[in-house]
Amino acid sequence: MATVVFCPVTFNLAETTRMIEVARALDDSHRAVFMGYEHDFVQLIADAGFEYRACEPAWSAAERKQALDFDQGRALRSPFTRDLVSARVDVERRIIRETDAAAVVIGSNITSLISARAEGVPLFYPVPFALTGPQVAQTRRMHFVQGRGWLARTADRVATTAFRWVYTRAPVAPRAFASVAEANGVPPLRTVASMLEADENLLTVMPWELDGYDLPDGYRRVGPIFARLDAPMPPIVDDLAAASEPLVYLGLGSSADRRLALAAAAQLGxxxxxxxxxxxxxxxxxxxxxxxxxxTGLLPAHLLGGLVDAAVLHGGQGTVQTACATGIPFVGLGLQPEQVWNVEVCVGRGNALRVPPKHVGRPEFIDAVRRVLTDPGIREAATGVQEVFAGQDxxxxxxxxxxxxxSS
Structure with a gap:
């Protein structure tokens, strides 16, 4: 038996559920131990039957917002102070030793990149392909500028080139990651790309998302991983599905905000x-x-197929993949570059439309929702994507x- 330590960011729904799905798939002879700092989705870990270790220091609400703004490119400052990074690395190294962990599996808990390497334990990262080093290095258009015309394409290529340099070469990582890494005897983290690369990067994507890309060592495709919550479907969903009006699912994950939630609800109203x-x-x-x-509260969204006619999604990979696997056409918003990419992949497959989140209050949002509800081509594409997803695990x-x- 070997122990595998899972360290998701536990206020991120997609990461927490992605780790749960991988832990469930391990052979029963292995022990899965979860750890985390915040408490938002810890109950899901307990409900799945896994051991959980609550750790400190946790972030305040203000620090969490700052971290989310930093992650989504809305702020240059981060809450990763030297004291916090050092303290978390110490906690993680202690847990790795106490559990005699044979591997560490992370979401975007960056301090694990230091702690696991300092303990000499292999580090695995089930991760979307978007915003990995090879994806950014090889992509001509990141879809920062929406549009299909010559001017939009040119502007997007310019923006992509600038982003590529900042992401892969500029030493913009918070200084704490360099100094604490050096103090723990491991290579410093200086670029954004270095903060998102483990020893083994397990790409949670479909084959077509890698078309035209060359993967370096340490990158392998495993396929979609999304939540399958152990929860009953609320009766109201069945009641609404039986009504004469179409049923739309509004899923904004854990990286949206109150303003967007209210704006989308108002428009759908x-x-x-x-x-x-x-x-x-x-x-x-x-x-x-x-x-x-x-x-409602959180729903077992993987059971919405056949009940929901269309969806409006923030663009996180988990919600997008759930819609794909259940054959639900959707309007994707995309709150940050990775989410924009997730949506654009589906736009290319024909099962989704994209509307920038700032345009939710404009007629194009309602027009897009109407299209995914009524356009037979979009619905046919959604069914085709669903059939391919059925063969993925x-x-x-x-x-x-x-x-x-x-075991090697």
Whole structure:
């Protein structure tokens, strides 16, 4: 038996559920131990039956917002102070030693890049291809500028070139990652790309997302990994699915905000549809949504196929892959470059449309929702993507690679 330590960012829903799916796929002879700093989605780990170790120091609400703004390119400052990074590395190294871990599996918990390497333990990262080093280095257009015309393409290439330099070459990583890494005897993290690369990077994508790319050593495709929550479907979803009006799913994950949640709900309220919206974690007391928008807690979204006619999604890989696997056409917003890429991949397959989040209050958003509800070509494409997804098992592929490494 070997112990595998999982360290997701536990206020990120997609990361937490991705780690749970991989842990479930491990052979029963292995022990999975989870650790994390924040508490938002820890209950999902407990519900799945895994051991969890709550760690400190955790971020305050302000620090978490700062981290999210930094991740999404809205801010240059980060909450990664030297004291915090050093303290977390110490905690993680201690857990690795206490559990005699044979491997560490992470989401975007950057301090694990230091702690696992300092302990000489192989580090695995199930990760979307978008914003990895090879994807940024080889991509001509990151879709920062929307549009298909010559001017938009040219502007996007210029923006992509600038982004590529900053991402892969500029020493813009918070200084704490260099100094703490050196103090722990491992190579410093100086670029953004270096903060997102493990020993084994397990790409949670479909084959067509890698067309035209060359993967360096340490990168392998495993396939989609998305949440399969162990929770019953609320009766209201079945009731709404049985109504005469189309049913739209509004899924904004854990990286949106109250403003966007309210704006999207308000716009969907103008359509002759019903909406099921697990956005309660964004709303404050006194917030009101239209009567056709039904706010719920987290849903087992992998069971929405056949119940929901279309979706509006923030663009996180988990929500996008769930829509693909269930044959649901969607409008994707894309709140940061990785999410934009996820949506654009589906736009290329024909099962989605993209609307920038700043345009949710404009007619193009409603027009896009109408199209994914009624356009037979989009619905046919969604069915075709669903059929291909049915042959994928990303969690098992990831688990087998981890087991092969720890048994060698």
């Amino acid at each position: 103008t359509l002759p549809v019903n909406v099921v919206a697990p956005i309660g974690h964004y709303l404050e007391p006194g917030d009101e949504v239209p009567p056709n928008v039904h706010v 990303g969690p098992s592929a990831a688990a087998r690679l981890i087991e092969a490494r720890i």
